[in-house]
Amino acid sequence: MAMREIMYRDALREAIDEEMARNPQVFIIGEGIAERGGSYKVTEGLLAKYGPKRVRDTPIAEAGMIGVGVGAAIAGARPIVEILYVDFAMLGMDMIVNQAAKFRLMTGGNGRVPFIMRTQGGAGGGVAAQHSQSLEALFYHIPGLRVVMPSTPSDAKGLLKYALRQEDPVMFLEHKHLYMTKGLVPDGEHIIEFGKADIKRPGKDVTLIAWSNMVPTTLAAAEELAAQGIDAEVIDPRTLVPLDKKTILDSVAKTKRAVIVQEANRRGGVASDICSIIQEELFYDLDAPVSIVAGLDIPIPFNLTLEKASVPQKQDVVAAARRVLHADPIELAAE
Amino acid sequence: MAMREIMYRDALREAIDEEMARNPQVFIIGEGIAERGGSYKVTEGLLAKYGPKRVRDTPIAEAGMIGVGVGAAIAGARPIVEILYVDFAMLGMDMIVNQAAKFRLMTGGNGRVPFIMRTQGGAGGGVAAQHSQSLEALFYHIPGLRVVMPSTPSDAKGLLKYALRQEDPVMFLEHKHLYMTKGLVPDGEHIIEFGKADIKRPGKDVTLIAWSNMVPTTLAAAEELAAQGIDAEVIDPRTLVPLDKKTILDSVAKTKRAVIVQEANRRGGVASDICSIIQEELFYDLDAPVSIVAGLDIPIPFNLTLEKASVPQKQDVVAAARRVLHADPIELAAE
């Protein structure tokens, strides 16, 4: 199939554009997304194309925006609410946790909430503690939410298009470092179902599991490992909820070793949960404890050197992989 | 030391009363806590004793109440903000996650936030999806917060008094089923430091880890196991952050088998994180995968039979313990 190399942010725009053209119920609201085209240019041109009714700037009122999006979804529309930073989604947590996630169950299945919150997280550039978090674990724990974290332009487009055609609230979590990254995206209708992990790099010696911006870091680590004669398999779940346990477990059953790489801080992160699943299902197959490479348990500092020290780097992944392979004489500390 | 048998709610009141008498900076605000004495009678009598300046009713404005408490703590006071249900704390998540938890780091350690949010969670009585959650995992993941979940009157009093003397924001999570439960509380000054797990029942065959209202359930299961000749050790971390890893790991190193019991739903819960720690530290000692007994991954239904079906019951704990002990011929499904 024909492919084009485009940026992550352009892939997102294509998905929104195509779905808005296809379904008049789709609309998007957010701060500076209309006239300015969004802080990351994802929504550039949409106002001109779809008009002020379906592409709206909002005041600074995250709880209101999210709540209004949830209400519109309940009433049959297909809202996309863009929140500038996932950190700010905390202002709308009641609407996410107590309304969007609960409505289906509370109505005995009669009500659905096809609401999409698009936002971005991650550390980088010295934007400090309130603009650098990776909060997927908070949404991951709440039953009723879908959690999507694309790492490539192709996944971003395919998953966002799918999100706009399914019936549940979606936390669509982008990464501030990925918007300008490029990748091949298939021409024409390109949709990726939720719950299908992608093997970003096949390998046989060790399974490396990573999502969002940790995928490029992990792939780079895999290359370095390859140079050391270690053949790593890199799995990107792409959607954390629903989670493609089968692909993960099949890989670990094969390699007998797993490293989970997460940008978010270690304590209570999604990596811990995936680890708990692997050890529960494959305890007797594992040749080493599942290793977790994650951020430090402390808010992200402004200072760039310390910011870097607080999130996983390529070398941390390489070291963890070597550790589970017992490739080094002395065992390093687990964290 | 002399002991008295009192209720959980009375133990909490004693802690607040003693600390208010001791420190004029301690005050408490919440909905209906002053004139009415609180929905669970925890604050009964405090208005009369300490007056309207230090014991205040508030309007229904959780974000405001929590934010005001955080600001007061930054300015040197010792606020206790009571939130009726932990579910409602979602309205104040920005103040908890982006302000209270971050302030110390953002100020390079110069600023501290001795803010206490007292609230209660858990399912029971048909209060349905928005009044039944166990949300400790959300706070557990955020660096900078302390997460306390007492299961007995003694722990409730000792931990709340300690909370009022330390310097970090504390999520003090009570359980709606525990307020009327009784237990022995030592007379006089009774303080329990954070980060010290309590062995609620010593045993040698299997380690059962539980907190809050899952402790009575787990102790009941331990009794039933004892009748079956299985000697279970029951560990209550009491504070999830800081977590007393040593006591947990020492026990599992001894029993070689662990079951973690949590009322919250399974996906991304605190149990997963404790499991990840155990398997990482004791992989080579374990005789069976760590087993997690947790709530179903779905909001809590109103119907009482279904409500019960959505949270762990004694029999689930017994079955899991027998499973990790390979005590039954046929392996049961993990969940």
Added chain:
Amino acid sequence: MTTPARTANAPSKALLEKIFRTAYKIRVFETEGIKLYRQGLIRGYFHPYLGQEGIATGVCSALSEGDYIASTHRGHGHCIAWGADVKRMVAELLQKETGYCKGYGGSMHIADISVGNLGANGIVGAGTPLGVGAALAAQIRGSDAVTVTFTSDGGSNNGTFLESLNLAAIWNLNFILVIENNQYAVSTRIEESTREQDLYKRGLAIGVPSFQVDGNDPIAVHDLTREAVEMCRAGKGPVLIEAKTFRHMGHHVNDPGKYMPEDQLAYYKARDPVDRARAALLDMGGAKAQEVAAIEAEIAAEFESAVEFSKASSEVTPEAFREFAVGY
């Protein structure tokens, strides 16, 4: 407080009968429901709408098919006024599969999306953004549907009040926010919750036409709501209505409400909205006493059969529930 021009023409007998039927049906539902609660047949929360019937009745009688409502934790009245089937409401309170939410929701979560009822809500103030969202969805669809969110004095102190009403205003949405000011939040008097007890002024401050009305006068509420609907459909955007009222008892079934001043309670009971609706039907509508008696008997019977229906209904099984949970 600006007041809209009132239509001169008197209400028709048909409208007066509709209003009385609704108000009385709510009265019966709550009175009998409380009995079921005391018998232990209903569990969890039950916030009676007793004394506030005039508001849901007056408001909903001015709305049309295709419109939306969003309700509160004290939502039975809104649901009934919106035309809900009492059978399915009682069944829901009795945790039965035949209930509106199959027994998954209960009193605080009855909803019926199929007819535009966005549902009751356990979070005070949450209905406001949800209602604004429905109004936004309608505008985007090009529909002239109006959405009414019922909120409360307590709910007007929640930040979502400002955030979402402001959004409705700048977007000119067909949205009506009805504040049921019963002057209490559980046991907390409104005087303790805010300095300015005329809550409609909060709408004026952000440019929203805002009015105050006697919530115990169903006809007045109806008239004002009709005006508000016309303003919305004329493209003027949202309208705020503050309806002053008072509970006839405590906050919920188990709250004796001793803190409510007797004289104040007496004052409002003397202005009982159901009595007023009945009087209006008899006097303005010229209905005969036996007509009214017949209506009351009919409604009582309807509730009785709803209880029988519900008792005879079965509950969702744990197996079916676990089935439902798959993939959550």
Added chain:
Amino acid sequence: MTTPARTANAPSKALLEKIFRTAYKIRVFETEGIKLYRQGLIRGYFHPYLGQEGIATGVCSALSEGDYIASTHRGHGHCIAWGADVKRMVAELLQKETGYCKGYGGSMHIADISVGNLGANGIVGAGTPLGVGAALAAQIRGSDAVTVTFTSDGGSNNGTFLESLNLAAIWNLNFILVIENNQYAVSTRIEESTREQDLYKRGLAIGVPSFQVDGNDPIAVHDLTREAVEMCRAGKGPVLIEAKTFRHMGHHVNDPGKYMPEDQLAYYKARDPVDRARAALLDMGGAKAQEVAAIEAEIAAEFESAVEFSKASSEVTPEAFREFAVGY
């Protein structure tokens, strides 16, 4: 809009000099800071206070030791007006250990609790509840300290505005909320954000004495703030001040701000608060031109040495950071 009685007596030369020094110091800090940013010495966010100097200057000059301030993402001016050490501010922006937050916070998080500066904030609107909390702490301590929270037109659309100002009102706290209405939220005009652009009316709606002032007139801001402080100390509770102003450039260093209408920009630049402060010192204060020139040279030199100090300072090491992280 109610207006408080104005004190007749003209401002002293000392006050006028203090006001000019502060306004000019902010002007230099931002102008020179932007250069450092463009040189790549400052990373992350940098929201210049250029054009709004009159507000922080006028407000803080009316406060006393022991009072509190809470600031915004555009917080350099408040910090300087509060008397912060420019050395430690520059060091913070340069990520150095000698900065107010040891380089852990940066531009949006400079705070100094030791002198009652609750800090800038990266969350728009968050300073309001924090400030109300400080005012509550003061009241409980029996102190008559006043807390000022600086917020913004954007921040006044956040729910915390209503929730926390209402709490300050019912509790009669010594709290002053200053809305810096620069009529933009990044590129979004206030007309798009709310129907009622006189934001002080939101305070009146909940019973809070509320006033509007020309934010580009530091003397007027000072006078009004002094009145507000007196009202607080007289036990009247919180006061809301809306100060109208305009940015001199885009939202942050990298925003060209092309969307800002030239005529509007020209209008406000013609009313430059720093020029006004200088003119007031010269005309009302009768200062000599050389006095003023000397002050300006002194401030410029102070900034220069702050830069040298900061460049010479070291950063917190990753080892020290990991040490700090233990037990988090």
